[in-house]
Amino acid sequence: MSTSNLDAVFLAQRLPLLRTLVRMVKNPSIAEDLVQETYLRVARTLLERRIDHLEPFLFQTGRNLALDHLRHLRMQSRTMLEDVPFDVVQAVPAPGSSAEDQLHAEKLLERLGATLEELSERQQRIFILSRLHGCGYAEIAEQLDVSASTVQKELKLIMAICVGLVSRLEETV
Template structure:
């Protein structure tokens, strides 16, 4: 199922197998560092991230790089010589994110850390905070939009 998912995304059997291998490596590494509650979604998410990174990297190579670099350079999969620039970009993004996150409500901040730091799903967050799942979904969307606009602003 995981291999089929990868194949559908990258449309190449050998690439999908490479990505599957990398997926298992990453998940094993992650498991050695922290507990993962829902392994199946985590596996799919890792595989999907790798496939999307692959597609993005291929697209970057395919077209001669144009004016606006996409957000893809946040990921470590792109060319190694971009590593230094990536680190500087990541630092700027972290600074801007921190400033913007300060403006969120305490509940939104709590939802953000539960989701991003603790890897809690919206169901778990709703349970923990005693609010409805749709409230958490709405709050998460708003927080995501804040993060995305911070990243977009930095890229221009």
């Protein structure tokens, strides 16, 4: 398909795409930006490879961009500290935090990090996508080309390993 075909399909589907994205992101201005980004992404992809079914590809690209936007908002809301300078955050003392508590927390993080490094590459990716990026089972499964059930089982195993480590550390304190 050529760029002129993309232009024709885009113009014909722009409003339905915009309505879909507005429903997803609940903000007409952001949805409009996503529509424009969709066009640019699809045009760039057309330069690299052939797309047989342009209309569904256009909508899927738009939905993926909207989901990325929503995921970013969700992560941003989880970490509201982004608006506070790092040195200010570091200067705030933890309530009731003693030197012993800090040492214990450092030891826990160190052992947890070492334990996570012993996991397979796929398990590490599952853990990072789930716990740090907030991705769901289906999304992780799609990215790793495995079933959602596999992701769920792997994550359950990983969490059991982490909980076991914490339990063993608590016993030594």
